[in-house]
Amino acid sequence: MSLYEIAFAGQVVPGAPLEQVQANLARLFQADAQRIALLFSGRRIVIKSGLDAAGAEKYRATMERAGAVAIVQALQAEEVAMAPPPAAPAAQSAAAAATAPAKSGTSARVIPRDEYMAAFSEVEAPDFGIAPIGADLQDAKPEAEAPAVDLSQFSLAPVGSDMGQAKAPAAAPPPDTSHIKLQE
Known part of the structure; x- marks a missing residue:
């Protein structure tokens, strides 16, 4: 099965106004003005890659209706040449x-x-x-040593003792309400 890519190089359909094509592509791709300016920079920009023939034709037709000339190009399988491993003694x-x-x-x-x-x-x-399954991918880190802190100058206070907290001021006495009466 052949795969295709869709590219655009800033070319518009003959007779289509440039501003209208830019607006159509901005709507089609939901892109801002900066991205549309990049599309019309004259460089060949790949829009979508890895499409089958039907998908590539659909993209081309949609872009043509918007006023842009899409470049449909068949992808060729890239050849990957592996270098031979370095020679080493068997042991x-x-x-x-x-x-x-x-x-x-x-x-x-x-x-x-x-x-x-x-x-x-x-x-x-x-x-x-x-890496094989279950292998640890991070380098081993040494265990952190506990800091040497001298605590001999501290002691514990007995249960219930005052630890030097600030005393709360005494509550004010409740107001005298004995002189207040309800009238009927």
Whole structure:
């Protein structure tokens, strides 16, 4: 099954006003003016990737109705060439495989699909392995030592003793209400 990507390079359908196409795309993609300006910068920008033929045609037709010329391009399977592992003595490689099965010395090279990806063609990325199930992925940390604090100058007060809290002021006496009477 072939996969496709939809890209846009700022081209509009002949006869369509640029402002109207920008407004249509802003509504279609629910984007702000800054993102729409980026779409019309003249650079080829991938809108959606990994579509089947029907999905790619639907995107192209929708963008064409909005007044934009969409670029539909078939994705080619990228070739990944693996470098051979470094040569090591048999005894050393067996010991290394037993102690660190997650690390590998191979690196991957990706063949670029366009000029943007060509900038990364000289990058060599290590091929990291996958740790076995249940392996601890963090480095071991030493146990924290309790600080040496001298508490010999402190003692406990007996139960119920005054610990030096501030005394609350005595409550004022209730007002005298004996002279107040109810009239009938």
